Amino acid sequence: MxxxxxxxxxxxxxxxxxxxxxxxxxxxxxxxxxxxxxxxxxxxxxxxKRSEATLFSSVWEEKSDIWIMEEGCSCFYSKMGTKLSIGLLIVLAIVLLMVRVLYVVYWCGKPFPKGASQSFSTLVVLGSGGHTAEMLSLLSVLRKDRFTPRFYIAAATDNMSLQKAHSFEDSVAEKPVVKEASSQFMKIYRSREVGQSYVTSVWTTIVAIVHALWLMIRIRPQVILCNGPGTCIPLCVIAFLFKVMGIRWSSIFYVESVARVKKLSLSGFLLYKLRIADQFFVQWPQLQKKYPRAHYVGCLM
CATH class of the missing domain: 3.30.110 (Translation Initiation Factor IF3)
Incomplete structure (x- = not known):
């Protein structure tokens, strides 16, 4: 040797x-x-000898090149393994999120479990153009002791809806102390006003979403009642996300306006197609045939 x-x-x-x-x-x-x-x-x-020294040097350089190649391959496989692990984690997170969303969609609309609370904090979304009148008509037939406390929300530029809600609560309240404890009135920013340019509406939409998020964190309602105003969309979407993340389970009840005879409003269409609403009600049989998951309840006015 x-x-x-x-x-x-x-x-x-x-x-x-x-x-x-x-x-x-x-x-x-x-x-x-x-x-x-x-x-x-x-x-x-x-x-x-000189020739042997030269041979040794060349052999040593060849071995060095081999070691460098081996180290390069090791680094390459290490980076590939890291990227693969990150990719698998992302895929796993997406799969878990999809499973959670499907779970929430499946349980949406199911009746409240036995032993549930005797009263439910209720968020009532009001809107101009007849939406408030229809909503107050609906509230008049509900059991006030079951849906309390009630939080009324209207657009910041809607001056009439909250006044009507105040008058409604004054008419049904038995005691002033109970009235103050069972109802609150709030305003929410609009994403876009009528006639507002789309360029400036980007900023107002961001502000409206942040404000809606703050209101939902503050209220955290168990029941949401809405019938078509555009202000209900960010509130309902945030409520759905809260259910997916396990923060709060809010049951969303959407009643389409009686003015909608042949097709849904934009708000109703979005909530129906995205399966955000737990229960979806229409007041005309033509709509129920066109949207089979909706429930026909007749005219409520």
Whole structure:
């Protein structure tokens, strides 16, 4: 066995025990070679010639290149493994999110479990153009003791709806103390006013969404009643996201306006197609035939 040695720290006795027959010291002084030759007589000690030194150098460079290639492959596979792990985590998160959404959609519309609370905090969304009159007519037939406390929300530019809600609560309240404890009145920013440019509506939409989120965190209703105003869309979407994230389970009841005879309003269409509403009611049989998941309840006015 012939061995090339280029490091003075090499344990020569260890090489001898391994059965080395010839030891070539690369780059060592001749005096050291003669000394080692006397100490280890069984091993032939010699220095490489110029050609041998050149050969050793080329072999060493080839091994260095191989080591660099191996390290490069290791780094490549390590990066690939990291990217693959991140990709798998993202896919797993998406799958879990989809499963949670399907779970929420499946349980939407199911009746309240036995032993549920005797009263439910209720968010009532009001709107101009007849929406408030229809909503108050609906509230007049509900059990006030079951849907309390009640939170009335109208657009910030709608000055009449909250006044009508105040009058309604005054007419049904038995005691002033109960009235104040069972109802609250709030305003919400619109995403876009009538005639507003689409460029400026981007900023107002962001403000409206943030405001709606703050209101939903503050109220956290168990029941949401709405019948078509555009202000109900961000509130219902946030309520649905709260259900998906497990923050709060809010049952959304949407009653389409009596003015909608042949097709749904934009708000109703979005809530129906996205399956956000737990229960969807229409007041005309033509709509029920066109949208089979809706419930026909007749004219409520």
């Amino acid at each position: 012939c061995l090339l040695v280029s490091d003075v720290s090499t344990d020569v006795s260890y090489l001898f025990l391994k059965g080395t027959e010839e030891l070539i010291l690369f780059g060592f002084p001749e005096a050291l070679c003669i000394y080692l030759g006397k100490e280890l007589a069984a091993i032939v000690i010699k220095q490489p």
